Amino acid sequence: MAAGGSAEGVQSLDRAFLLLELMADAGGEVAISRLAADSGLAVSTIHRLVRTLVGRGYVRQLPSRRYVLGPRLIHLGEFASRMLATWAQPHLTRLVDAIGETANLAMLDGDRVVYVAQVPSRHSMRMFTEVGRRVHLHCTGVGKVLLAQLPPGTARELLVQGGMPARTELTVTDPDELLRQLPAIADQGYAVDDGEQETGVRCVAVPVPGGAAAGAISVSGPAGRLGLDAVPRAVPLLQSAAAALATELGRDGGRPAG
Amino acid sequence: MAAGGSAEGVQSLDRAFLLLELMADAGGEVAISRLAADSGLAVSTIHRLVRTLVGRGYVRQLPSRRYVLGPRLIHLGEFASRMLATWAQPHLTRLVDAIGETANLAMLDGDRVVYVAQVPSRHSMRMFTEVGRRVHLHCTGVGKVLLAQLPPGTARELLVQGGMPARTELTVTDPDELLRQLPAIADQGYAVDDGEQETGVRCVAVPVPGGAAAGAISVSGPAGRLGLDAVPRAVPLLQSAAAALATELGRDGGRPAG
DNA sequence: ACTGTCATTCCGCATCGTGGAACGAGCTGT
DNA sequence: ACAGCTCGTTCCACGATGCGGAATGACAGT
Missing domain, CATH: 1.10.10.10 (Winged helix-like DNA-binding domain superfamily/Winged helix DNA-binding domain)
Structure with a gap:
């Protein structure tokens, strides 16, 4: 047979x-x-x-x-998540060493982004992002860069489903405005969150390539330390880390959303 | 065949x-x-x-x-988790209404406890327990009540694996002492965490019956509001909620640990 | 370069899964 | 309260599907 x-x-x-x-x-x-x-x-x-x-x-x-x-699936899922975190750790650590700010690996999960791994910066003032935490797509670097990877229809759907609450004065709360930004993000290969989730916090994110991976890595820190001039320096580092991760993960099987 | x-x-x-x-x-x-x-x-x-x-x-x-x-398992796991949360929500809400403190549903996950659902109390000062967060077994009400459901050998193993760091002055850090408490907990059907994880925070937990469910629900709040006299009032409410949840979930298939 | 280990592929056999149809419980509408 | 219907569950014989022993190929250590 x-x-x-x-x-x-x-x-x-x-x-x-x-x-x-x-x-x-x-x-x-x-x-x-x-x-x-x-x-x-x-x-x-x-x-x-x-x-x-x-x-x-x-x-x-x-x-x-x-x-x-x-409930048994929860165990497997948590385990898979912890495992991913383990693979990502060395790459994120390298980013922290090079850039000096907290590095994260995030994945798309329905209409939210979930942080699956994190290496905190050595500064005493740093980001406090709990691994496993789900955040909105519209106000985070990882969220925007993931949205930019999706077809516009899907992106809009997720934004509407998840809502776009104003976390700060700078949060983009209009779906259309955000959707207009996405092609540029996809084109330049990275996204910046400039105090859109938390005042004074800047975040640079790039997608993890390899199919519809629905993964992204980022570094984030206070705008005072992570200046706009730091972005062009950070992006290639992020991208090479993302490429390394993608290679290590082999071919993809993930799926954007439900 | x-x-x-x-x-x-x-x-x-x-x-x-x-x-x-x-x-x-x-x-x-x-x-x-x-x-x-x-x-x-x-x-x-x-x-x-x-x-x-x-x-x-x-x-x-x-x-x-x-x-x-x-990574695909992460999605399924997260989904299952959210689903569980949805079933638990009404029961937890009823507990919050009756007791006035934050209610949680937790499950055993390896050598930790993972919170899978939560309904926060209406007080402005309340517990900040992120869903999906994993905490140690020895210093939480849900952890202790889950340990009490397990054979002593397994319980000890999990305690050793996970470690017993001192979170506060009151944290029990000796495996033997904690193991001695377990029979009483199993017998009375509930466990109390009295500032063992965080100073001034009290927590009452009961198991969710139905096989080796490895589930537990709890309410937690500041010791000033959730007095020791409140415990005997809270326990039956928790137990009936646990029973209702167990019935709704039907027969179990979960497994304690890995 | 040689050897042992380990993942991968091949192939014939019968075990295992398949799906149409019969059964019965549960719910709706009257 | 009864009848009709829908939907989950069980049964059964067929044959396609998955099984595992053995051959092949890729690697790492020596």
């Missing part, structure tokens, strides 16, 4: 993960019939796959007989 | 998730031969399964040809 050889993918596995993602996309409880409609698989097949996942705790069945993603 | 009928589990799926967890347990890059040794499966079989996972981005292959958990 076909599966054992060089062909790509174990069918049942592929299908199971397709179902998991459909469940994530649905954003809540999903009926098995809906999964059947969305996936084109037989309900019987879906039931068997989902039952297996339930048995292992990756999917939970509610009293309503509908299904949702299970 | 056996698989199609009422038997439990699709073999290839079961195996794939077993491999994912072995990779998580390994704590980093894993060679395929190590997976074979740990799982007892044929390398050929493992290779095919892992290749499928790599193709979908759930596993990443490093230049060293070893494998690690992939």
Whole structure:
């Protein structure tokens, strides 16, 4: 038959993960019939796959007989996240050494950006960004640079979904204005957040290439230390770190959003 | 044959998730031969399964040809987490309404506790616990109540693995002393953290029943507001909320630790 | 350059998963 | 309260799918 050889993918596995993602996309409880409609698989097949996942705790069945993603996935996700952080650490450390400000690795997560790794600067006054924290897209360097990688329609959708609250006087709160900036960001290959999330804090971010990686790295610090003149010096350093990370991660498999 | 009928589990799926967890347990890059040794499966079989996972981005292959958990799992995990938070929200809100202090849902994650949902109190002075944050087991109410659910050997192991740093003057830093407290906690069905993580902050926690759920809910606030006399009033409220949550989640599939 | 280890590919076999159809529980509308 | 319907669950025989032992190829250490 076909599966054992060089062909790509174990069918049942592929299908199971397709179902998991459909469940994530649905954003809540999903009926098995809906999964059947969305996936084109037989309900019987879906039931068997989902039952297996339930048995292992990756999917939970509610009293309503509908299904949702299970808590076991949280463990795996957290672990994967911590692992990514480990790979990123040396690259971020190098950035901190070279630039002297806190360096972050962030990934797109739905309509937010989540910080997955961070190396703090040695200065006593520095950024306090908790790893795992989710922040808005419109007011951060990493958010803007990630938005610039997406098709404009998707970018607008995410901005509307997540909202654009004014964090400071300088925050851009108009979707159209932000969308107009994105082509330039994509073109120059980096984005700057100039006190748009927190007054006096500047942040320079570049995307991590390699497919629709949905990843970005940045350095951020007080505008007094991280002057505008520092940006052109920081960008190539960031870009080479991003390239190194991308190479190390190999080919991508990530997906922008849900 | 056996698989199609009422038997439990699709073999290839079961195996794939077993491999994912072995990779998580390994704590980093894993060679395929190590997976074979740990799982007892044929390398050929493992290779095919892992290749499928790599193709979908759930596993990443490093230049060293070893494998690690992939970023796509972060998305699923975050999603599952948010989903859990959504279910828990109404129950936590009810607790905040009744007790007036911040309510949390936490789960065991390796040798730490991770907060997966939170409803802040209305007071302006309140706990600042970021969802997704991982804290130590020994100095939190949720940590202690979760430890009390585990076999003593496992509890000790987790304490040693995670360490027991002194966060305040009152933090218990001796494993044996903490282990001695656990039976009483398991017996009374709740744990109190009395300024052991942060001076002046008290926290009451109960487990979420339903198998080795590895879940707990808590309320926490300043000792001045959340007096010791408030504990006996809070406990039954917490327990009924925990019971309601457990019922809603149905039967469990979670696993204590790695 | 040689050797041992380890990931990867090949291939025949039968195990395992598949999906159509029957069953039964739960919900809606009347 | 009853009937009708929808939707999740179970059953079954077919054959496609995944299995694993062994061959191949890539690497690192000596």
